[in-house]
Amino acid sequence: MAFLTFLIRRLLLGIIVMWFVTVATFLLFFVAPQDPARLLAGKNPTPQTIAAINARLGLNQPLIVQYGHYVDRLVHGNLGTSFVNGSSVNTILKQDLPPTLSLLVGGVILWLIVGLGAGILSATRVRTLVDRTSTVGVLIGITFPTFVLGLLLQFAIFLPLNRSGFHWVQTGYEGPTTSIIGWAGHMILPWITIAAVSAATYTRLTRGSLLDTMGEDYIRTARSKGLTERRVLYRHAIRAALTPVVSQLGVDMGTLAGGAVVTEQVFGLGGIGQQSLTSITTGDTPVVLGIVLMAALFVVVANIVVDVLYSVLDPRVKLS
Amino acid sequence: MSLLEVRDLRVSFPTADGVVRAVRGVSFSVDAGRTIGIVGESGSGKTVLTQTLLGLTPGGEVSGSAVFDGTDLIGLPEEQLRRIRGAQIAVIFQDPLTSLHPLYRVGWQIAEMVRAHDKSVSKAAAAERAVELLARVGIPQPRQRARDYPHQFSGGMRQRAMIAMALSLEPKMIIADEPTTALDATVQAQILDLLLRLQQDSGTALIMITHDLGVVADIADDVMVMYAGRAAEMAAKRDIFYQPHHPYTKGLLESIPNSSAGAGRLRPITGQPPSLINVPPGCAFHPRCAYVMDKCLTDEPGLIPVAQDAYHRSACWLPVTAAGLSEQAEEARRRTVGEGRHEAAAKIAEAIAESPEAEGSVIA
Numbered sequence: 153m154a155f156l157t158f159l160i161r162r163l164l165l166g167i168i169v170m171w172f173v174t175v176a177t178f179l180l181f182f183v184a185p186q187d188p189a190r191l192l193a194g195k196n197p198t199p200q201t202i203a204a205i206n207a208r209l210g211l212n213q214p215l216i217v218q219y220g221h222y223v224d225r226l227v228h229g230n231l232g233t234s235f236v237n238g239s240s241v242n243t244i245l246k247q248d249l250p251p252t253l254s255l256l257v258g259g260v261i262l263w264l265i266v267g268l269g270a271g272i273l274s275a276t277r278v279r280t281l282v283d284r285t286s287t288v289g290v291l292i293g294i295t296f297p298t299f300v301l302g303l304l305l306q307f308a309i310f311l312p313l314n315r316s317g318f319h320w321v322q323t324g325y326e327g328p329t330t331s332i333i334g335w336a337g338h339m340i341l342p343w344i345t346i347a348a349v350s351a352a353t354y355t356r357l358t359r360g361s362l363l364d365t366m367g368e369d370y371i372r373t374a375r376s377k378g379l380t381e382r383r384v385l386y387r388h389a390i391r392a393a394l395t396p397v398v399s400q401l402g403v404d405m406g407t408l409a410g411g412a413v414v415t416e417q418v419f420g421l422g423g424i425g426q427q428s429l430t431s432i433t434t435g436d437t438p439v440v441l442g443i444v445l446m447a448a449l450f451v452v453v454a455n456i457v458v459d460v461l462y463s464v465l466d467p468r469v470k471l472s
Numbered sequence: 473m474s475l476l477e478v479r480d481l482r483v484s485f486p487t488a489d490g491v492v493r494a495v496r497g498v499s500f501s502v503d504a505g506r507t508i509g510i511v512g513e514s515g516s517g518k519t520v521l522t523q524t525l526l527g528l529t530p531g532g533e534v535s536g537s538a539v540f541d542g543t544d545l546i547g548l549p550e551e552q553l554r555r556i557r558g559a560q561i562a563v564i565f566q567d568p569l570t571s572l573h574p575l576y577r578v579g580w581q582i583a584e585m586v587r588a589h590d591k592s593v594s595k596a597a598a599a600e601r602a603v604e605l606l607a608r609v610g611i612p613q614p615r616q617r618a619r620d621y622p623h624q625f626s627g628g629m630r631q632r633a634m635i636a637m638a639l640s641l642e643p644k645m646i647i648a649d650e651p652t653t654a655l656d657a658t659v660q661a662q663i664l665d666l667l668l669r670l671q672q673d674s675g676t677a678l679i680m681i682t683h684d685l686g687v688v689a690d691i692a693d694d695v696m697v698m699y700a701g702r703a704a705e706m707a708a709k710r711d712i713f714y715q716p717h718h719p720y721t722k723g724l725l726e727s728i729p730n731s732s733a734g735a736g737r738l739r740p741i742t743g744q745p746p747s748l749i750n751v752p753p754g755c756a757f758h759p760r761c762a763y764v765m766d767k768c769l770t771d772e773p774g775l776i777p778v779a780q781d782a783y784h785r786s787a788c789w790l791p792v793t794a795a796g797l798s799e800q801a802e803e804a805r806r807r808t809v810g811e812g813r814h815e816a817a818a819k820i821a822e823a824i825a826e827s828p829e830a831e832g833s834v835i836a
Contacts, residue, residue: 369565370570370571370572370574373634376558376563377584377588377637378556378557378588379584380554392574392575466574467621468574468621
């Protein structure tokens with residue numbers, strides 16, 4: 153019963169948050185220096201062209217009326233139509249989602265393996281060479297700009313491989329339904345790029361959390377029970393240390409689902425991130441609004457899931 | 473033949489500030505079925521001493537021997553030590569809330585102990601045994617409670633659960649490290665009763681670590697008073713309370729608030745326990761001792777027998793006749809101090825007499 157109350161309350165709050173997000177974004181667009189009609193009108197537009205565009209898109213109506221139309225469509229599940237090419241925003245987003253989700257899934261798996269692995273290794277071998285090397289790796293991972301890494305990988309791996317006839321690694325996007333191997337080949341470099349920063353962050357997070365946990369009294373109790381060090385580490389220490397990591401993961405996934413602009417752009421994946429960049433540049437308000445709304449939805453849902461998950465992982469936590 | 477025979481155990485920890493000499497040569501023995509109370513302030517080394525026996529103090533430099541049931545625990549390979557932990561020697565820690573794993577059910581944690589050394593025990597059988605053990609330590613509705621998490625138990629029940637866990641493999645010896653300190657007085661009495669009863673039922677040897685002489689009076693057969701990493705006095709319980717010899721022991725007894733003595737100030741021992749990095753030369757207690765003599769500043773006394781029964785020993789230069797709280801004993805002390813105290817010691821005695829807590833308990 154308490155769970156249901158919690159869920160309903162959080163969902164309502166989530167809806168309010170998303171509403172605020174749409175209002176803010178909507179306003180931003182009309183306060184922005186770019187005139188949407190002018191952007192769409194092409195080179196040397198005549199005043200008549202601009203007026204025509206304004207009428208067509210309903211941009212000459214009062215702001216509140218435009219917003220009213222927008223909300224009306226939204227409630228019916230219609231995100232509107234693109235200013236640029238007239239296609240439905242729903243369709244555009246549906247097309248753009250698979251690359252972003254592919255990036256997300258592969259990236260998460262990769263950075264979890266590296267992050268958790270390195271974090272646990274470092275914590276169990278504190279201040280040894282392994283630990284110090286991993287710390288240096290973390291520093292590099294955190295400070296290395298994503299776009300530099302992406303471009304470097306393209307130059308160092310994609311180009312040479314392709315030139316020597318090995319065509320598995322490709323830029324652009326190919327769905328898993330077409331060919332799993334092809335999909336992986338297209339995604340492997342983006343996965344490495346997106347995972348680098350997060351792997352570093354998660355290594356540091358896991359190491360810190362595990363070191364803290366190892367100093368707890370219940371670890372001493374576990375040892376005094378005569379358990380093997382291996383069991384003490386995995387069943388007692390890591391289990392407790394992973395709870396904050398899982399929370400962080402949920403939030404990170406929610407954020408990433410809204411698009412990874414730099415990585416998608418560098419590798420030409422055509423996902424949500426790349427689309428958002430294009431749409432902002434061309435002043436395609438409906439698409440941008442659609443993306444913002446969707447990203448906000450992902451973040452809200454992720455946060456709710458994380459809170460519920462935390463209460464499952466840690467019985468001391470009560471959902472309130 | 474004692475169950476545990478500790479000889480000249482020394483433990484030190486190298487730190488950035490210097491070497492911390494936590495245990496500076498302790499010897500004692502525990503017989504099967506008997507209880508020894510180890511009394512001391514924080515920093516006296518009592519916890520390090522017992523945890524070193526089971527290899528639970530990483531980073532420490534250990535020397536000396538601790539022969540348990542024929543095997544020297546010091547220097548024993550980790551794998552063999554691991555097999556002794558829990559099965560032969562079990563530990564009950566001070567704070568059961570932090571000592572139990574917060575994310576696993578209580579029954580599961582006890583069952584884990586049962587299966588730790590014998591994987592052939594099925595999970596179901598171990599779970600059943602856990603319920604039995606919870607019942608044995610007096611937890612009502614044990615089957616339901618076994619499915620609870622530690623934070624859902626009250627303090628006293630948590631400690632009972634820890635005791636249940638310690639008993640699960642019927643160890644030969646239990647080390648109880650201040651098991652009642654985190655509990656309130658009425659619960660404390662219940663827990664001590666429980667420990668005593670269980671110990672008598674199963675004939676387990678018990679090392680009870682405490683700073684509370686009341687606990688010692690309740691439950692111990694023999695007592696070792698520790699100060700600054702060494703034994704200050706060792707005796708049977710009766711002798712510690714009625715014939716205390718070491719001024720530290722005397723000070724501890726006198727500092728117990730006595731409700732029948734009417735209103736009056738508490739009489740603490742003046743001063744602070746010493747740093748274990750810079751232990752005072754000679755007798756470590758001399759800067760706080762009302763009976764300080766010249767010899768105390770330079771020569772550290774070993775444990776010297778102070779009664780006909782050689783068991784009662786005290787690490788103090790005062791004569792055998794100075795044992796006890798009688799007039800004669802005090803007279804013997806005054807005489808010895810009068811003869812043995814000159815300039816250097818006198819200065820220290822003055823400083824102690826002048827300290828605000830002293831008030832009339834000092835010979836200057």
